[in-house]
Amino acid sequence: xxxxxxxxxxxGVSVSTVSRALRGTGRVSEATRNRIKQxxxxxxFTLSRSASSLASGKTMRVSIVVIDRINTWFNASxxxxxxxxxxxxxYDVVPRVVSTSEDLDAxxxxxxxxxxxxxIIVVSINLDDEYVRxxxxxxxxxxxxxxxxxxxxxxxxxxxxxVAMRQAVGLLHSLGHRRIGFVEMPNNPxxxxxxxxxxxxxxxxxxxxxxxxxxxxxxxxxxxxHFRSFDEAVSQTSSRIIAQFRRPTALCVEIDDFAIALxxxxxxxxxxxxxxxxxxxxxxxxxxxxAGLTTLRQDPHRMGQLAAEQILQLMQGxxxxxxxxxxxxxxxxxxxxxxx
Amino acid sequence: xxxxxxxxxxxGVSVSTVSRALRGTGRVSEATRNRIKQxxxxxxFTLSRSASSLASGKTMRVSIVVIDRINTWFNASxxxxxxxxxxxxxYDVVPRVVSTSEDLDAxxxxxxxxxxxxxIIVVSINLDDEYVRxxxxxxxxxxxxxxxxxxxxxxxxxxxxxVAMRQAVGLLHSLGHRRIGFVEMPNNPxxxxxxxxxxxxxxxxxxxxxxxxxxxxxxxxxxxxHFRSFDEAVSQTSSRIIAQFRRPTALCVEIDDFAIALxxxxxxxxxxxxxxxxxxxxxxxxxxxxAGLTTLRQDPHRMGQLAAEQILQLMQGxxxxxxxxxxxxxxxxxxxxxxx
DNA sequence: CTGAAAGCGCTTACAG
DNA sequence: CTGAAAGCGCTTACAG
Numbered sequence: 117x118x119x120x121x122x123x124x125x126x127x128g129v130s131v132s133t134v135s136r137a138l139r140g141t142g143r144v145s146e147a148t149r150n151r152i153k154q155x156x157x158x159x160x161f162t163l164s165r166s167a168s169s170l171a172s173g174k175t176m177r178v179s180i181v182v183i184d185r186i187n188t189w190f191n192a193s194x195x196x197x198x199x200x201x202x203x204x205x206x207y208d209v210v211p212r213v214v215s216t217s218e219d220l221d222a223x224x225x226x227x228x229x230x231x232x233x234x235x236i237i238v239v240s241i242n243l244d245d246e247y248v249r250x251x252x253x254x255x256x257x258x259x260x261x262x263x264x265x266x267x268x269x270x271x272x273x274x275x276x277x278x279v280a281m282r283q284a285v286g287l288l289h290s291l292g293h294r295r296i297g298f299v300e301m302p303n304n305p306x307x308x309x310x311x312x313x314x315x316x317x318x319x320x321x322x323x324x325x326x327x328x329x330x331x332x333x334x335x336x337x338x339x340x341x342h343f344r345s346f347d348e349a350v351s352q353t354s355s356r357i358i359a360q361f362r363r364p365t366a367l368c369v370e371i372d373d374f375a376i377a378l379x380x381x382x383x384x385x386x387x388x389x390x391x392x393x394x395x396x397x398x399x400x401x402x403x404x405x406x407a408g409l410t411t412l413r414q415d416p417h418r419m420g421q422l423a424a425e426q427i428l429q430l431m432q433g434x435x436x437x438x439x440x441x442x443x444x445x446x447x448x449x450x451x452x453x454x455x456x
Numbered sequence: 457x458x459x460x461x462x463x464x465x466x467x468g469v470s471v472s473t474v475s476r477a478l479r480g481t482g483r484v485s486e487a488t489r490n491r492i493k494q495x496x497x498x499x500x501f502t503l504s505r506s507a508s509s510l511a512s513g514k515t516m517r518v519s520i521v522v523i524d525r526i527n528t529w530f531n532a533s534x535x536x537x538x539x540x541x542x543x544x545x546x547y548d549v550v551p552r553v554v555s556t557s558e559d560l561d562a563x564x565x566x567x568x569x570x571x572x573x574x575x576i577i578v579v580s581i582n583l584d585d586e587y588v589r590x591x592x593x594x595x596x597x598x599x600x601x602x603x604x605x606x607x608x609x610x611x612x613x614x615x616x617x618x619v620a621m622r623q624a625v626g627l628l629h630s631l632g633h634r635r636i637g638f639v640e641m642p643n644n645p646x647x648x649x650x651x652x653x654x655x656x657x658x659x660x661x662x663x664x665x666x667x668x669x670x671x672x673x674x675x676x677x678x679x680x681x682h683f684r685s686f687d688e689a690v691s692q693t694s695s696r697i698i699a700q701f702r703r704p705t706a707l708c709v710e711i712d713d714f715a716i717a718l719x720x721x722x723x724x725x726x727x728x729x730x731x732x733x734x735x736x737x738x739x740x741x742x743x744x745x746x747a748g749l750t751t752l753r754q755d756p757h758r759m760g761q762l763a764a765e766q767i768l769q770l771m772q773g774x775x776x777x778x779x780x781x782x783x784x785x786x787x788x789x790x791x792x793x794x795x796x
Numbered sequence: 797c798t799g800a801a802a803g804c805g806c807t808t809a810c811a812g
Numbered sequence: 813c814t815g816a817a818a819g820c821g822c823t824t825a826c827a828g
Contacts, residue, residue, distance in 0.1 A: 118569055119805060130815045135807060142808095143813055160569035166515060167805035169506035170820045177548075186539060187532035187757070196527040199553060208517075210548050213539060229458055229500035231821090376746070403743050406716070417527070459821060470799045475823060482824095483797055507821035510804045571805090798828085807820085812813105 118159035126155035138163065178202055178235040178427055181212045181223065183307055189373075189401040190416045194239055194261055197420020205428055207234070214241075217306040227254050235427040237261055237420075241307060243268040257430035261423045262416075264313045271426040271439040273419050280412045280445040281317040281368070282324070284396045287410070287447060288366045289325050291454065293394065296322060297364035299357070300337030301374050302349040314398070318368055333364055346377070354381035357393070365393060366453070372397035376407040379452060390454040400448050408451035419443065458499035466495035478503065518542055518575040518767055521552045521563065523647055529713075529741040530756045534579055534601060537760020545768055547574070554581075557646040567594050575767040577601055577760075581647060583608040597770035601763045602756075604653045611766040611779040613759050620752045620785040621657040621708070622664070624736045627750070627787060628706045629665050631794065633734065636662060637704035639697070640677030641714050642689040654738070658708055673704055686717070694721035697733070705733060706793070712737035716747040719792060730794040740788050748791035759783065 123138075124131045129148060136142040137152040144152075155161075169175045180198055182191040199209045210233070214220045224247050227236075236258040243251065243260075248268035251258055260269035288296050298318040315334050322332050335356055343349040357363065357378075369375035375397035379389050389395055397404060400413035422441055429436055464471045469488060476482040477492040484492075495501075509515050520538055522531040539549045550573070554560045564587050567576075576598040583591065583600075588608035591598055600609035628636050638658040655674050662672055675696055683689040697703065697718075709715035715737035719729050729735055737744060740753035762781055769776055 166509035171807035192527035192532035511823040
């Protein structure tokens with residue numbers, strides 16, 4: 117396997133010159149550069165990232181931390197977005213999955229001594245105070261994507277949930293719904309996702325529009341471990357909704373996948389959607405259109421790009437013009453809320 | 457940032473001993489090991505992968521190459537599967553996207569001199585002869601996942617398309633369909649995906665069951681670039697099908713997403729599914745159930761795990777008991793083929 | 797069981 | 813514009 121030295125010998129120059137020529141840094145004469153490039157080509161030379169990294173102190177690696185799985189609609193889209201801006205800049209994107217608070221703990225605790233990454237993008241994780249302290253003290257920049265709070269992150273990208281919920285509740289209000297509710301997902305108890313913030317935003321938006329406590333209900337998400345399956349969680353939630361005293365005529369559901377399953381379960385139980393209960397989701401994922409689900413569209417792919425742009429600037433030591441970016445959702449109206 | 461040397465000083469031993477103790481290699485006394493572990497903890501020590509890599513010659517990195525996007529159902533599931541087995545073994549999984557033949561070319565041509573990965577998993581790419589030659593000569597093992605041919609790869613994992621198509625055609629035959637066809641996807645012209653193999657397998661299966669040339673049709677996939685959008689490709693294909701002389705009463709479609717879109721377009725054009733045309737997809741992806749699509753289920757998540765297990769063994773220099781694994785699909789019957 | 801030392805393949809001041 | 817040399821932080825024979 118050819119090394120810098122081999123290329124240097126071939127081109128009749130020193131390794132320093134080869135290094136400079138290949139990376140386009142420092143002045144190297146046109147002629148020398150060409151000679152070197154040819155020599156490099158001829159032996160299929162590729163820089164050893166390990167050696168470069170060790171010498172330069174930069175790993176050219178950014179880690180993207182996601183909860184539970186890489187292959188969810190949100191996570192995979194965010195990773196793709198980040199990849200699109202990081203790859204052309206020469207960085208490897210290294211996914212890291214955490215499933216339990218121990219996983220996260222191990223990851224965060226190793227951060228202070230970690231020389232294996234130049235930046236971190238963290239998806240849908242809110243940091244408790246201890247982690248905030250650790251993140252603040254490390255030299256590696258971190259960007260929170262879809263985090264509830266800015267705490268601990270050098271920069272954040274998230275969706276404006278308050279405006280989103282105003283859009284949703286506004287639609288329900290204009291359709292004449294007087295009793296409305298919010299349905300939280302079953303959750304991974306080790307992570308405080310965006311659920312609480314989203315239901316809080318829902319309640320605030322509703323009160324602003326004149327709904328009072330008796331007209332509002334929140335179906336709280338339970339620990340996912342309580343259920344044998346996703347389907348069981350859905351049908352249990354469906355039953356709770358149906359049995360509810362002064363049952364709402366419209367529901368905002370935390371995410372599309374749950375809303376879609378719920379719509380199916382409700383209909384199976386004889387509840388008509390949207391006539392008896394109207395439904396609004398959140399995401400506009402790949403199944404929402406087919407399900408005829410009215411929803412709040414967000415764009416994790418774009419969020420991944422933005423987070424990557426931020427981390428890129430931070431890694432270059434730049435000061436961000438807008439470290440905390442708030443994106444707006446788009447209300448997409450479909451059958452699950454009936455005709456406008 | 458603490459280095460091995462710092463830990464050694466703290467524990468009062470040499471760096472060699474620290475290195476051995478931390479990695480659990482070589483004999484180190486219980487007492488020494490504990491002292492070292494404590495010292496390491498206390499300064500949040502983490503090994504520098506770059507330095508380890510440079511010294512040991514192993515990068516602890518495996519690249520997974522996918523076409524066009526990370527966030528497709530197939531690709532993201534495969535990556536997740538690979539991650540699950542590679543991460544516990546200490547390897548980073550580094551996704552790499554190729555969109556054009558130039559991308560692939562650049563990647564493959566750099567392989568011979570590449571010291572930046574220990575193994576490669578390549579998804580849905582068939583190698584032409586030149587690449588086969590390059591791959592054969594490099595020292596890094598490669599696993600082909602969903603490749604049409606074994607050529608060039610140290611090992612492969614794929615689905616048995618011949619059996620799959622026999623399942624599908626068998627169902628159509630038993631349902632009494634006498635004129636049947638296969639619909640290819642619009643394709644990325646830079647990559648020869650599995651389309652041709654799949655339609656070939658369809659034709660073989662159909663002939664074996666007694667269908668003759670006049671009863672069979674193949675709607676060939678066109679260069680995706682010809683269309684302004686996916687929807688346009690779909691509606692064009694739909695029109696071709698409808699206009700077909702001696703139109704088939706049942707179609708196998710190359711993948712679910714296209715089948716689902718096609719079902720929608722056909723119905724919109726007044727063709728009843730399954731009464732006028734029955735449809736069978738391929739994948740059983742997350743939308744197939746909702747669409748009521750009969751389909752051939754495959755499991756890219758499992759394929760990713762298997763490919764990772766193979767590459768792991770190859771990287772350890774082991775000889776594979778079964779280098780070429782063929783998985784079976786499961787026929788999942790739903791409304792798009794009517795009642796059995 | 798432990799240590800001294802060479803070496804992995806680069807980058808980067810420092811000189812010239 | 814170019815080169816000699818130090819050094820990045822580890823691993824791994826080699827000795828003892």
